[in-house]
Amino acid sequence: MPFIKISSLQNVPKREQIMKNVEQALYAIKVNGIKLIPDNMATCMWQTLDIVVHSNDAHRIFNKTDDEIPIFVDLYMNTVFNQDGISLVMETIADELSNIGEINRDNVVIMVHVGKPGYIFINGDIDDCLINKKK
Secondary structure, eight states: OOEEEEEEETTOTTHHHHHHHHHHHHHHOEETTEESSOTTOOEEEEEEESOEEETTEEEOSOOTTOTTOOEEEEEEEOTTSOHHHHHHHHHHHHHHHHHTSSSOGGGEEEEEEEOOTTEEEETTEEEEHHHHHHO
């Protein structure tokens, strides 16, 4: 199920409410009348950055009128989601981050990470479970 990590400058207003809204909106997504994500299966995290440097200008606090301040989202999904499902999740996250009005939707950057079955790092080694099963 999805893990959502949002990274922004400090002082973004209403972070707790935004995170609750994101999580609830994810559970409300339906495809053909069926919930895409079952309740309590998404994990959301917000981390703050001390400083962002862009165009050689340091930004230390959030300013909603400054269109150079992005909100970065890392979205980790497993392979049970197809492209349409992942797109719905990305659109939902972007919508909810901007719904309260403090974050410009155009400044939301979402990077999707899709896990590939059969690969694992465990006990200090990389193990390809699919190859080992064939032995």
